[in-house]
Amino acid sequence: MEVTANMPKPVVGAAPALPSVLDRYFAAAEEKRLVDEKLSTLRQALVSEGLQQIAQCIERYQLTAEDLKEVMPPQAPSNSFQKVGSTTRRSYRDPTTGKIWNGHGKRPSWLLEHGPDACLIT
Template structure:
């Protein structure tokens, strides 16, 4: 048997194995889903119970406003793009005084 023939035979075997693996995976997946649903029902599990450890990082807290437009009452934290009502103005005039 030549190297080319051996390669073609191995590729065909791989194709058949890949198909068999996919078939077994699909059968096992169905059983796994049934088992998971049974456990969820039995223990009354919520999405938070199941996926809370998957959250990435901490929730960001919103920064308190630092500036206020006296005309409209709109505020700005001082982070991000400067709002149009504060552009080209002295920011000190719009600072929210700490109480």
């Protein structure tokens, strides 16, 4: 690289440059990784300690699986694709023209004029 007169010359004794945003981002990401690692280790220790206490209670009180079922919350459905809520879609008919709107697209003005209860089909 050729030095020209237009290039700035380094200033002797100048303050060091502040870290760039990218440098600060990487430093914060490393801090986060360390904190996440510490949390994971603490959680593993907590779970291990909890399981030991549970095992002691089961042994001390001679609990069975049936005893535990009474106090455990019900399990979620095994099918993760199971739909929750209503699967039917409501349709509306304009009483004057007979046009139908099934909920897709912009709400028609006739639905606002007549009210949804008066136009409901299903």
